[in-house]
Amino acid sequence: MIRSIVCNGFIGLSLTLLRMQQRFQHIYLALQLIDATNLLRNQQIT
Secondary structure, eight states: OHHHHHHHHHHHHHHHHHHHHHHHHHHHHHHHHHHHHHHHHHHHHO
16 A cells, blocks of 8 residues: 555656656757757858
C-alpha cells in the first residue's frame, strides 16, 4: 500500500519534470529563433 503510494508519487513527479523540461525547450527554441531573426535584421541594415 505505502509502496504503491510512493511509486505513484515518483511517477507523477517525473512526469511533471518531463513536462517542465519540454516547456523550457520550447521557450529556448523560441528565444533562439528571435536571436536568429535579430541577427538577420541587423545584417540587412548594415
